[in-house]
Amino acid sequence: ETGVTQSPTHLIKTRGQQVTLRCSSQSGHNTVSWYQQALGQGPQFIFQYYREEENGRGNFPPRFSGLQFPNYSSELNVNALELDDSALYLCASSSSGRTDTQYFGPGTRLTVL
Amino acid sequence: GENVEQHPSTLSVQEGDSAVIKCTYSDSASNYFPWYKQELGKRPQLIIDIRSNVGEKKDQRIAVTLNKTAKHFSLHITETQPEDSAVYFCAASGGSQGNLIFGKGTKLSVKP
Secondary structure (H helix, E strand, O other): OOOOEEEOOEEEEOOOOOEEEEEEOOOOOOEEEEEEEOOOOOOEEEEEEEOOEEEEEOOOOOOEEEEEOOOOOEEEEEOOOOHHHOEEEEEEEEOOOOOOOOEEOOOEEEEEO | OOOEEEEOOEEEEEOOOOEEEEEEEOOOOOOEEEEEEEOOOOOOEEEEEEEOOOOEEEEOOEEEEEEOOOOEEEEEEOOOOHHHOEEEEEEEEOOOOOOOEEOOOEEEEEEO
16 A cells, blocks of 8 residues: 555535545655546546646646645645536655656545535 | 547456556657556556656566557556456656546456
């Protein structure tokens, strides 16, 4: 198992609400990437944080936002939740930049009703 | 941007047989190609990766080959076991965006 942890494990929200998901990176890693995995699909890149700065963003609207803290843990915030936001949200940590090996956390299962 | 296609979407083999999963990518600047195994309800687990400066890499029963000219890479599992049953994802990165772009996955079933 990797040292990447995520909380909460499961979450149920209603349309229009806001949600915050958390990720603690593996010791020694300074980069966190967030992915959305819909049922039966591969993970889709949301954004990446490297040393507290956004370091790339996928094709997701601005209501998906993030943050990285000085200890390199990270948050994913989603505003104005929509039914299609229901998915497994995965974070992955790596030691530097964009192309280093990424290790995934267990994910947060978000259900939007 | 980068696009990764993965085939087949499902693969069923007998225990002890070999399994091969193939992926193609579109961005010639991509230089890192990992493979992940995801069991039901669990996190994607890195099983092997390859960088563009090598053509093949092996780790026990698992091997990955890369053809940069054709822009495709493959996962080979030999002597398959029931515990190899899972969804396997290929990915590519290092191109213009640098993040991991995943294929849609292959559900591998190994029958005892």
